[in-house]
Amino acid sequence: MTSRLVVLVSGEGTNLQALIDACTDEAYGARVVAVGADRTGINGLNRAERAGVPVFVTRLSDYPAREDWDAALARECARYQPDLIILAGFMKLVGKAFLDAFGGRCLNTHPALLPSFPGTHGVRDALAHGVKIAGCTVFLVDDGVDEGPIVAQASVPVADDDDEAALHERIKVAERALLVDTVGRMVRDGWSVRGRKVRIGR
Ligand code: GRF
Secondary structure, three states, X not given: OOEEEEEEEOOOOHHHHHHHHHHOOHHHOEEEEEEEEOOOOOHHHHHHXXXXXXXXXXXXXXXXXXXHHHHHHHXXXXXXXXXXXXXXXXXXXXXXXXXXXHOOOEEEEEOOOOOOOOOOOHHHHHHHHOOOEEEEEEEEOOOOOOOOOEEEEEEEEOOOOOOHHHHHHHHHHHHHHHHHHHHHHHHHHOEEEEOOEEEEXX
């Protein structure tokens, strides 16, 4: 059976592109059925349109309160009956309505080795701290900020002359591979969560 993925983006969409590309192989086990965004004018949406994937935009500023936006986002996603939702560079925190609908089957990717350096500036913060090993984390979204159970991680060595942009680009190479591998294994083999421990496989 092919699992249905809804991917949410806010920017460049290279993680989305990696998923779209992986899904062209039927053996991968998933299909991107829709791409959602919190803003227009981003490359992520262009990538979806080029691939013939339906898109939707749910802007926070179009709703009277954050809860209304969150419920609208959940409704938009639900229309596509996703098995898994992937936040791939989606720069908003989802709320209660969204988690009530999709908690336990919503993945996020973060460009740092959580629980170190959560938040918007994970790469900058890791670099400023002087770490020698950086990396990325794929995790299940809960109501914290980058706090949910960790599904997979990959490490990336920091070079002496790295600035934020150079390190982030190298992390993103590892991040795309990790996301594609993790989503594929989850949809093909299933997963379970006990406390903070996530196990892929039956
Ligand atoms: C990724 O590094 C993601 O972890 C971070 O923003 C980047 C998004 O990249 N939150 P892209 O839009 O998938 O190219």
